[in-house]
Amino acid sequence: SPCIPVLPSGNSASRWRFDGFHDHVAAGCRRPRPEVAGGEEDRNPVIADFDGTLTRYWIDGRRGQTSHGLLQQGNAEYDAKRQALYEYYHPLEISPTIPIEEKTKLMEEWWEKTHGLLIEGGVTYDAIKKSVSEATIAFRDGVVELFEFLEELDVPVLVFSAGLADIIEEVFRQKLHRSFKNVKVVSNRMVFDDKGCLVAFKGKTIHVLNKNEHALDMAAPIRDKFGYPNGYNPDSVLMKQRTNVLLLGDHVGDLGMSDGLSYENRIAVGFLNNNTEMSFKSYLDAFDVVYLNDASMRGVVELVSQFI
Ligand code: TMP
Numbered sequence: 374s375p376c377i378p379v380l381p382s383g384n385s386a387s388r389w390r391f392d393g394f395h396d397h398v399a400a401g402c403r404r405p406r407p408e409v410a411g412g413e414e415d416r417n418p419v420i421a422d423f424d425g426t427l428t429r430y431w432i433d434g435r436r437g438q439t440s441h442g443l444l445q446q447g448n449a450e451y452d453a454k455r456q457a458l459y460e461y462y463h464p465l466e467i468s469p470t471i472p473i474e475e476k477t478k479l480m481e482e483w484w485e486k487t488h489g490l491l492i493e494g495g496v497t498y499d500a501i502k503k504s505v506s507e508a509t510i511a512f513r514d515g516v517v518e519l520f521e522f523l524e525e526l527d528v529p530v531l532v533f534s535a536g537l538a539d540i541i542e543e544v545f546r547q548k549l550h551r552s553f554k555n556v557k558v559v560s561n562r563m564v565f566d567d568k569g570c571l572v573a574f575k576g577k578t579i580h581v582l583n584k585n586e587h588a589l590d591m592a593a594p595i596r597d598k599f600g601y602p603n604g605y606n607p608d609s610v611l612m613k614q615r616t617n618v619l620l621l622g623d624h625v626g627d628l629g630m631s632d633g634l635s636y637e638n639r640i641a642v643g644f645l646n647n648n649t650e651m652s653f654k655s656y657l658d659a660f661d662v663v664y665l666n667d668a669s670m671r672g673v674v675e676l677v678s679q680f681i
Contacts, residue, residue: 416528417617417681420630423534423541423560425623429511429667430646436509440536440544440560441487443508444501451494455487466581469652477582484535484580488561496563496571498539505543512548515670522674524553528681533630534560535581559587585629617680621673625659640680642673 421427424439431437442459446452462483465471471479523530530553534541538560545552564573579587615636622628623644631639643660645652646667656663664672 416526417615417619417636418529418531419523419619419621419677419681420531420533421621422623422627422630423532423558424536425646426621426627426644427512427516427532428544429513430623430644431667432509432511437511438509440510440534440540443504443510444491444496444537444540445504445507446491446494446496447500448494451490454494455490458483458486458490467647467652469648469655473582480580480582481578484561484578488574488578492571492573498565498569501540501543502547505540505547508544510544510548513667513670515674517549519670519674519677520549520553520556522677523681524555526677526681528555528677530556531630532556532558532560533584533587533627534558535579535584536560538562581624582626583629584626585632619673619677619681622660625655628659640676642676644668 424441425437428439429437441455444455446455462479465476465479466483468476520530532541538558539562541558541560545556545558559579561579562575563571564575566572577587615634616638618631618634618636618639620628620631620639620641621644622630622641623646625643627643628641631641640662641660642662642664643656644664644667645656649665653663662672662676
């Protein structure tokens with residue numbers, strides 16, 4: 374079945390005990406909550422990418438939209454300009470043959486142009502709400518189950534995205550009709566003026582290939598008076614030494630999401646959504662577990678119950 378995880382032998386995933394896994398879940402029972410003193414701050418974190426990882430790649434035969442892609446600025450000319458950029462840069466983003474340095478420059482270019490068009494063409498918070506309500510976007514099967522399970526266990530979840538934080542949070546509100554106290558979104562955040570119009574983006578741009586440079590942004594940087602980070606909140610979920618980290622991504626660049634964190638073991642789960650044949654080998658080399666074809670998150674729920 375295309376939804377069966379592929380566990381490459383000989384890499385780190387094979388060190389983990391998967392025995393008893395399916396019996397445990399088939400019986401519908403979950404592990405008793407592990408005893409950890411101190412609540413969420415002391416638990417091993419889950420770090421998840423958003424687009425194409427938490428969300429579906431295909432929805433009823435149509436491509437699912439990304440947090441960037443769903444946005445209608447209320448200005449057809451600018452929507453068309455951003456779409457033209459998507460058509461040019463997305464094939465480059467997913468090409469397995471472009472060397473990483475070259476691709477990084479292309480991605481920087483794409484994000485810079487897109488953010489520029491969003492500011493120039495105007496965006497309001499109301500347009501974001503309307504765009505989300507009309508969007509073709511859906512969470513992968515099993516994501517709600519995963520989040521509920523992680524909330525029950527007080528496991529911190531960091532949603533780390535090169536998309537748009539304000540839109541991701543609106544997707545959570547509209548599609549899940551609830552928030553999760555353990556979930557934090559780290560992504561490109563918009564700055565609105567008094568009239569609710571976008572005027573700037575906060576901080577340095579996060580694109581698909583520089584997540585490694587931003588990993589510690591998730592650790593609540595303490596900023597100086599000029600807005601530059603000059604330390605990290607020592608109480609942040611990520612500043613503590615961790616035994617295990619579970620990383621979920623759909624792009625090899627997502628592996629950088631855990632850079633700078635101190636942990637003993639990391640399991641990286643990769644969702645391969647496109648160019649399957651050409652990218653399969655590189656995903657197997659890069660990730661510990663690879664899922665194909667919009668597989669559900671239920672396998673990850675099983676993994677979490679053993680690992681986190
Ligand atoms: P991710 O970090 O959540 O995967 O998000 C980034 C995705 O957003 C990436 O796959 C490319 C996509 N994207 C668009 O769809 N339109 C855009 O204008 C830009 C800049 C990115």
